[in-house]
Amino acid sequence: MVKLNVNSKSHDCDISNDMPLLWALRDILNLTGTKYGCGVAQCGACVVHLDGEAVRSCVTKVSRAEGKKITTIEGLSLNNDHPLQKAWQEIDVPQCGYCHSGQIMSAAVLLRENKNPTDEDIDNAMAGNICRCGTYPRVRKAIHIAADMQRKAENKS
Secondary structure, three states: OEEEEEOOEEEEEOOOOOOEHHHHHHHHOOOOOOOOOOOOOOOOOOEEEEOOEEEEOOOOEHHHHOOOEEEOHHHOOOOOOOHHHHHHHHOOOOOOOOOHHHHHHHHHHHHHHOOOOOHHHHHHHHOOOOOOOOOHHHHHHHHHHHHHHHHHHHHHO
């Protein structure tokens, strides 16, 4: 039995501790926002947060995640109102959309660590996230918009 804390909910899962976290999330917990892309940690479609760190869930064993806080795209915000989700919608970033949950999860870590990223900062942070549709310019623009939204929200409080 593996105990997972996913999106602030505890789950007792009758699974092998060497199962990739991606499959526990998708197949056991039915959280299908995290996508399978390559299976070898190269594309970024499967990015989730493990204690706030962006990890590739396709190669992260559930044993590594046990006892830690796991956040998926479904848990990033309650109503899809995270600044990144809003920015993605505002400028219609996705084309096919398959990679974008991983893109958003990677970008969320970037914005937590860097409140005002440059294009170079964004390109470096997002280099491991592959988009076959080539929406990189829109991804960069959305990250700048989300950073601006976060700064404005922080200034109001």
